[in-house]
Amino acid sequence: MGEEISNKQVVLNNYVETYVKKSDMSLRTSKIQLKIPSGCDGAILVKNLYLSCDPFILSRMKKLEGHYIASFTLDSPISGFGVSKILDSSHPNFKTGELVWGFTGWEEYSLIKDPNILFKVPDKDLPFSYYTGILGMPGMTAYVGFFEFCSPKKGETVYVSAASGAVGQLVGQFAKTAGCYVVGSAGSKEKVDLLKNKFGFDEAFNYKEEQDYNAALKRYFPDGIDIYFDNVGGKMLEAVLNNMRLNARVALCGMISQYSLEQPEGIYNLLNVIIKRVRMEGFFTSDHYHLYPKFMEMVVPLIKEEKITYVEDIAEGIESAPGALVGLFSGRNVGKQVVVVARE
Structure with missing residues (x-):
């Protein structure tokens, strides 16, 4: 023994x-x-x-x-x-x-x-x-959801909710390495400053200070959103669907705004998905761990060369x-x- x-x-x-x-x-x-x-x-x-x-x-x-x-x-x-x-x-x-x-x-x-x-x-x-x-499940989640499901193209517009969290901060930086325009939302001034000054987001806003998510998104994306990486669901997802561009993509990663509700909120504007030909897909990172070597091959040099931060x-x-x-x-x-x- x-x-x-x-x-x-x-x-x-x-x-x-x-x-x-x-x-x-x-x-x-x-x-x-x-x-x-x-x-x-x-x-x-x-x-x-x-x-x-x-x-x-x-x-x-x-x-x-x-x-x-x-x-x-x-x-x-x-x-x-x-x-x-x-x-x-x-x-x-x-x-x-x-x-x-x-x-x-x-x-x-x-x-x-x-x-x-x-x-x-x-x-x-x-x-x-x-x-x-960054080198574990959250990093893989950001990589799979953004690159495998959203297929970003240079010059596209990207919105990330819960953007200062473990996954969101990486999605935004991956989007910048892909040549995209990136806006993130978070829940405090400190986090908004972090997104813009440390993670290199083009813009960021405090969602708690916004009375109208729809108006906020129109302010930051006057021509619409190509890619939405969704970590929160609920009313923010509904507002995003009003602001999608043609052939936009939505990666449904998490819905943290719904986890503590007895009755989850509904989404009432799904007609936008049809009109804008939006591809909206949920995913589990665990289904994609076979991509881990490919992910590591990409992310480790970015960290060591200080091209992304964490x-x-x-x-x-x-x-x-x-x-x-x-x-x-x-x-x-x-x-x-x-x-x-x-x-x-």
Whole structure:
């Protein structure tokens, strides 16, 4: 048997109905052996270094039947994307000491029984936390949604909602590298300044200060929108459909404005999709991980040559994880929300 040590975990106390609260989660300390138990062939034991706060986690905190992703189990650790170091392995493709990213528990140590869903960290010259964001799922989401679904052309107009978040900040910068005119929206002056001064967006606005989204979009896109990367859904999506150009494209990435509503808002102007011949498509990044090498080939040089930049909002310690997740849905974070569990 291996050494037995304490293992702090973030567990789900009760299912969330609308808005997530810190009291929906609690910190628990259990015990774990630092060796893979017998009967767990093909598993790995990891020390979690970084955890990623992502909007989809809220979906799993709700009691939903027939949903696209299974609900968490009460009184058990929640899970999400993270970066981890392998402490013990009974899998031939994963070795002790290697770093991996992918699904893991919100806890200090995790026994992962199916590591085939994980990716090895291929480039150790960049911050390991980047694999919760720009080099992980959010980066892949931005790449797949923008390049594979929206097929941008030089000179086109691009609008990105929730543009200062983990995905939005990258979509805007990818659009600039493609020669597009880019406008983003965010929820504070600080975030708007970040979009224009750090991420290179052509324009940006605070959606909370706009009484009429339709009028705001006409102001920034007098000739219409070619590409909309949608992270929020709801009334903003409806306003965008009034301002689309002929043969425009919409990548439906997320609908964060709807996740906490008991009754999601409807879209009442879908006739625009027909009139403007708009292609509107939703996607799951997990369907496209075969493109990860292609994505890395593009994005790593851009980072190292400082042609794109990335902002993280760091919360220290697993004790900070519940508050960091709650803050994600009130827009408190600036950039990618990451929880540091341990530094390697």
